[in-house]
Amino acid sequence: MSELPALDRAALGAAVRDRLAAVPGIFHMPAPIDIFLLRNFLSGEECAGLIALIDADRQPSTLFAPDRDPAFRTSESCNLKRSEPLVHAIEQRLSTLTGIDPAYGETVQGQRYAPGQQFKPHHDFFHTDQPYWPHQEKIGGQRTWTAMIFLNQPETGGQTDFPEAGIRVTPRTGNLLAWNNLDALGEPELRTLHQGLPVEAGMKYVITKWFRERPWG
Structure with a gap:
């Protein structure tokens, strides 16, 4: 199955952008990419529940394409089960917030960073010249929007940095960060390059939570 035409991806991006921009209290950040911050999307109790689920299943994080740098991604992560009532409820809220059909969403991934751990600069969209692309194309195609929620606040460090967009976000419990991985023409947006700075x-x-251009899986 092929990718959506770029114009269709562009229309999806614009629809989500406009929907998010209308959410009370949301902040459309001044940047060359579409990126939004919504405070207190999750309660402290919900965040604590998700932290417990991550701690129960965490494993060393992996990459789609191997990197020669062993320090490229040093966190631990796990896929959170949709059968968990808390996870299911949050997925539904994310779909309501963005207006994206839940079928287009990948499984929510939980991540844990200990002191010194990081995720070096990377894109969330798929590079179509990489060996992983033919399989990803079949199971949902290109990634469109990313929704990231901070579950706690480390003592120092751990910011999410977009070096080419001039944005750096400090983790705050319950805050949601959402951005479009594609540009206004529906093509991969290189300025969404981002990194999880060392804790x-x-x-x-x-x-x-990553969303695809077509139903995932």
Whole structure:
């Protein structure tokens, strides 16, 4: 199955952008990419429940394409089960927030960063010249939007940095960060390059939900 035409991806991106921009209290960040911050999307109790699920199943994080740098992604992560009532409820809220059909969403991934751990600069969209692409194309195609929720606040460090967009976000418990991985023409947006800076003290927990251009899986 082929990718959606770029114009269709562009229309999807614009629809989600406009929907998010209308959410009370949301902040459309001043940047060359579409990126939004919504405070207190999750309660402290919900965040604590998700942290417990991550701690129960966490494993060393992996990459779609192997990297020669062993320090490229040093966190631990796990896929959170949709059968968990808390996970299911949050997925539904994310779909309601973005207006994206739940069928287009990948499984929510939980991530844990201990002091010194990081995720070096990367894109969430798929590079179509990579060996992983033919399989990803078959199971949903290109990634469109990313929704990341911070579950706690480490003592120091652990910011999410977009170096080419001039944005750096400090983790705050329950805050949601959402951005479009594609540009206004529906093509991969190189300026969405981002990184999880090293945690300096304390722990950092986040969950991430990626949406595809077609139903996932």
